[in-house]
Amino acid sequence: MTIGIGIIGAGIMGADQARTLATHVGGTKLIAVSDPDEARASNVARANEAARHYTDGFALIEDAAVEAVIVASPDDTHARMVLACLRAGKPVLCEKPLAPTVAECLELIAAEQRSGRHMIQVGFMRRFDPAYAAMHETLSSGRLGRPLLMHCAHRNAKAPAFFTPEMSIANAAVHEFDIVRWLMGLEAVAVTAIRSARKGEGTLRDPILLLLELENGVLVDIEIFMNAAYGYDIRAELVCENGTVELGRPAPNLVRHAGEEARTFPSDWRGRFNDAYRLQLQAWIGSLRGKPQNGAGALDGYIATLIAQAALRSLASGAREEIAPDASIAASAA
Amino acid sequence: MTIGIGIIGAGIMGADQARTLATHVGGTKLIAVSDPDEARASNVARANEAARHYTDGFALIEDAAVEAVIVASPDDTHARMVLACLRAGKPVLCEKPLAPTVAECLELIAAEQRSGRHMIQVGFMRRFDPAYAAMHETLSSGRLGRPLLMHCAHRNAKAPAFFTPEMSIANAAVHEFDIVRWLMGLEAVAVTAIRSARKGEGTLRDPILLLLELENGVLVDIEIFMNAAYGYDIRAELVCENGTVELGRPAPNLVRHAGEEARTFPSDWRGRFNDAYRLQLQAWIGSLRGKPQNGAGALDGYIATLIAQAALRSLASGAREEIAPDASIAASAA
Amino acid sequence: MTIGIGIIGAGIMGADQARTLATHVGGTKLIAVSDPDEARASNVARANEAARHYTDGFALIEDAAVEAVIVASPDDTHARMVLACLRAGKPVLCEKPLAPTVAECLELIAAEQRSGRHMIQVGFMRRFDPAYAAMHETLSSGRLGRPLLMHCAHRNAKAPAFFTPEMSIANAAVHEFDIVRWLMGLEAVAVTAIRSARKGEGTLRDPILLLLELENGVLVDIEIFMNAAYGYDIRAELVCENGTVELGRPAPNLVRHAGEEARTFPSDWRGRFNDAYRLQLQAWIGSLRGKPQNGAGALDGYIATLIAQAALRSLASGAREEIAPDASIAASAA
C-alpha cells in the first residue's frame, strides 16, 4: 500500500518537502507538484520522479492518483487549498500557519468537524524534533516536578530584506507558541511584546522580547532575534520544581584551532530541523497508513494564529494582550 | 608595609573573610575581630592569629593597630559602622548592601565626599569573578558590537526558612543589579517584577522574573529562584549586535557513570564565588597599598539599593516602577 | 522506478534494516525476507509489508522481483551469500565483516572483478555518520594540516555473555579499522594489541589497547572496552599539525537535577548510529538508482578483515604484527 502524494507550492519549502518525501520516506510516492510558475513545478516534479505537474493547485487536488496533499504555497492561499482538500476528502499536511487570520482557521476547524474525520495536520515540525521530544519525555516522567517558568530564544543569522516585525512573530515566534503548549499541555492566556534596544537598518529591527503567560501562572519569555548575526540558534530551558531541562547544543564536531575550541552553528533552520521535517513527514505518511496521528491539528493551528494576533496587537499597543479563543472553541474544549 | 585589618562580624561571611585574609592574601595582617557573641569573635580571631577580639564594633574601629575595616555585621548596622570608620579615617570594605535604605546610602556618600578621599568599597565581589571579568573584556573589545539584551538567572538550591521574597531581591538580585551596570556601563531606568507559577511552602515562594530596563533601551531579564533545588547556578548571556557572550559552565571534572555524563554544581555561593571573594580582598588590600581602586564604591552601593527598592515596590504593586536617583546624585553625575 | 529488495537474515540487524528500509527510505520496496527460522522471517516480512518470506537465502536471491540483496545473516555465511548474489547479477549490501577470513574476501574481490561491475557494498555505516562525515570534511579542507596522531575509544556498556576478546576485535574494533583509513586515506601497516588491567568475569575481560600504525608514520591508539558499564560511547580525536578535530558529544538535552548537569548515553549502538544506518541504506538505494556509490567496497571489507587478523595475532603473540595485503591486491593498487 503506497500512498500517492501531491505537493502544492514548489518554492523552498515545497521543494524540500518533495525531496524529503521522495528520498527519505518509505511507503509513499510523489504523484504531482503544482506551482503557478510552471518551470518550477516541472523541475521539482522531474527531480523527484513525480509523474505530473500543474500550475493550478485545485487541479492537483482533483488528480485521482493524489490521495493526500501537502500545502506549501503562500500563507494567504492556505485556507482555500486546505478547504478544497477537505471537499475532495483528501487528508492534508499544511505548512504553518494554518491560515493568517483566525476567521479562516475557524472556518477550517468547522469544515473538518463536518467531515467527521481527522483530516488536517499543521506543519509544526518541532514536535518531531528529537531534542524537543526528549524534553517532553523528561517533563512527562514527572522527575522534575511541575513546570514553573521557561526561557526561549529564536535566533536567525539574518532576516531577509522583506521581513517585518510582524513576520518575525507570525512566521518565527509562532513555532515557540506551538511548542510550549505542546510541551507543557497548558494554554496561553496573555502575551506582552517588549521592545529592547535593537539593530538593523531595514523594516525589521530587533530583538523583541515576548512574555507569554500560560495557565497555572507559568511564564515563558521568548527572545525573537532575526538579525542575531552569528548563526541559527534555537534555545529553550524549562525550569521546573526540582530541576531544569534544556535543549542540548548539537554539533557534529569540536574543532580546536587558533586558540579556540569551536562548534559551528547551522546558517539556517534546515541545518537544525531537517530531521524534524523528515520525521514529521514520515509520521504523517504513517498516520495515512493507519498509525495514530500525532502532529499538530487544525485547532493547534488556530490557537497559534490566535496567539500571534495577540502578540501583534501587543507590539502595536505596548500593552499586555489577552488571548481569548472563540466561544465555539472554548465550548468544544469544555 | 603590612596593612592591619579589623573585621566586624564573625558570622558566616565574617569568618570566611577572616580565613581568606589570613591565608590567601599577602601584605596584610588580621589584627582584630568583633562580634556581640564573644565566643564567636574569639574563635575567629584565634583561628586566624588575630591578636585581639571585641564585642563592640566601634571599639574595634578605634583600635590603633587596625588600619582598615571589613564590615560583615547584619545589614541594618552597616551604615553606622561605615560612618564610624569614616570618622576614624579608616578605609572600609562593606559587605553588600551598603545599607538597606537609600537615605542611609546618601548619608554615607555625603560623608565620604566630605572626607575628600575614596574610603568606601562595597562587597560586590562578582566584579572580580574571572568569568564576569572575561565577559567585560569581550564586551569592551567591541568585537560583538553594542549590547542589546541580557538574560540572567540566579538560582540557589534552597532558601533558608527565614527568607522572604523581599530578601531574594535585596540580598540576591542585588548582585545582578550591580553586575549588569558594571558590565555595560549603563544605568537602570525602570524595573518590573513579574510573578510566575511558583513552589515553596514557607514565606518565600518563587521564582520571580525581573525585567530591568537600562539606558539606551537595553533590557535585562533576571530569573531569581531561591528554591531551584538542583544546586547553585548563576547564568548570564549578553546578546550583542554581532554575537553573544555567556558565562561558561565551570566544572573541574566530567564523570561518566550509570548512563550519564555529569558535571556537578556547587551547593552554595562559596563553591562558585570563592575566587571572586579572594580576588576582591586582594585587590582591596592592594588599593590600600597604593594600587588603583577598582571595586564598587559608595555610589554603586546606593544605586543597587535604589534599584532593589524599586523592584520591591513593583513586587507589591505589580506595575513597572521607575528608578530615579536623588537630585544631588544626578547633579554630581552630570 | 522502485527498487525491489530482499533481506537475508531476520535477526536484530536484519529486522532493523527491514524496518528502516520500509519506513525511512524512498524509492524502494521490501520484497522478501529469509531466515532459517521461518516464524522470524515471516514476522519481519509481514511487519514491513514484504510480499514473501523464505527459509533459504539462496531461494530469496533467485526471486525475480528481488533486484538487490541485503546480507544480514551470520558472519560465516556472508561469503557464500554474496557469491550467490554476484552469480545472480544482483548488487549486495553485506553487513560487516565481508567475511571472517581473508581467503574468502579475496575470492569475493576476484568474483566482483570478473563481473566487471561494482556489485558489493560492505556495511561500514560510520562512513555515513554525520559526525565522522564532518570530521572528514574538516580534514579535507586542509585547514588543520596533515594528520599526525589519532585517539579512539569504542565503549559498550556490557558485552554479551558469549563475547570473546577475538570478537571485540573482529566485530567491534573493525569499525575503527575502516573509519580511520577512510578519514585519512592512509593504509595500515602494523598493529600491536596491548593488554591493560581489565575487568569482567566471563570469556571477555577488557579493555584492550590497540596501536595501529598507518602509512606516513601516523599512529592511532584505539581503546576497545566492551564492558565500560556506563553506556555506549564512541570517541575519536584526530590530531593534526595546526589543530585537532574531535567527534562532538551528541545529546538531545541537558538535565539539571540533584546537584548535577547531565547528558545521557545511548545504551547501545542503535541510539548512536541509527542515522548512519539509515543514510547508508538511502545512499545504497540511491546508487542502485544511478547515483555515485560512496560506501565501503569489497576491497575495504578485505582490508578490515586483514587488519583484524593481524590484531588477533598480536593479541595472541603480544608482539607487533605487520599488515601485508595479498600480492594481487598490492599489484592492482599500484
Add this chain to the structure above:
Amino acid sequence: MTIGIGIIGAGIMGADQARTLATHVGGTKLIAVSDPDEARASNVARANEAARHYTDGFALIEDAAVEAVIVASPDDTHARMVLACLRAGKPVLCEKPLAPTVAECLELIAAEQRSGRHMIQVGFMRRFDPAYAAMHETLSSGRLGRPLLMHCAHRNAKAPAFFTPEMSIANAAVHEFDIVRWLMGLEAVAVTAIRSARKGEGTLRDPILLLLELENGVLVDIEIFMNAAYGYDIRAELVCENGTVELGRPAPNLVRHAGEEARTFPSDWRGRFNDAYRLQLQAWIGSLRGKPQNGAGALDGYIATLIAQAALRSLASGAREEIAPDASIAASAA
C-alpha cells in the same frame, strides 16, 4: 608567626613565585631573592618588597631571616642548592625536576633522611590543581571502581627554539609521570616511547606517544605535543571499572560569533595552572606553620627523574624500558 622566605632564581618561574608569594599567600614574607644577574635579582626583590637581594644562592641560604627557601634556578643547580638548604636546616620547595640525574636525587633523599625531618618538597604543582584534586577525590570515593587505563595529552602551543625531544620528556611529560602515580597510588614499572608522524622544523619534532605501564597492569598513554599550535591544553581521562572521570574543559566564557560558539585556550601553562601554583605555595607555607605536608617529596622527585630517564632510553632505543628503583629505595619502601 610570619615565615620568611628566600627565592633562588629570578627567571620566569622565580619571578612568578615571588609575586604569588607576596600577593596571594598569607602568613609569609619574602625576605630575599638571588640571581647571578644582579639586576634581575634586584628587580624581583624590589617589586615584591623583599629587603635584600643576592647574586649567590648560597649566601641567600645563609641569610638568618630566611627561614625556608624556594629553588627556581636552572635544573642542574637544583641538587647543590637543596643540599645547602638541608645543611642549613632550612625547608626547601624545589621546582621540578628535583635533579636531572637519579644519582643526585638519591643523594638528596639520603641527606634528608639523615636530617631526620621532612625538609624537601618538589614543585609538582598539579597535585594542587582543583581539577586533578577532584579527579583524585572521585577515584578515592570508590564509586567508579578500580582504575584500568588512562589517557593523557600534554599540549603546548609552541616549543621554544631550544627545546629538544629530551626536554619534552624531562620537563613536560614529567608532570604526567608524577600525577598518574599520585592519582592512582600505583608505581610505574616500564615505559615505551613511540614516535608518530610529526611536525616542526627545529630540534624538536613531535608529538611523541608514551606508553607507561603501572603496577597491576594499568596502562597510561600520554601524548606529548610541544608544537600543538592551537593552544595550551592538558587532558586526562581515567577509565575505571564502572565509569570514567575526565578533566573538565575550563573556560570563563562561551562566545558566539561568526557561525561558531567558542571557548578559548590559554597560551601557556600559566593560564591553566596559576591556581595550582598559588595553592601549592599556600599549602607549603601552611606546612611550615604546622599543617600536614601534602606535596610531592624527595622520593617523588627521584621517581619522576627515574621514569624520565627510562623514557629517554626508550626514545633512543625504540624499545620498552623497565623502571627499576635503586635497591636502597625498594628496601625502604618494603
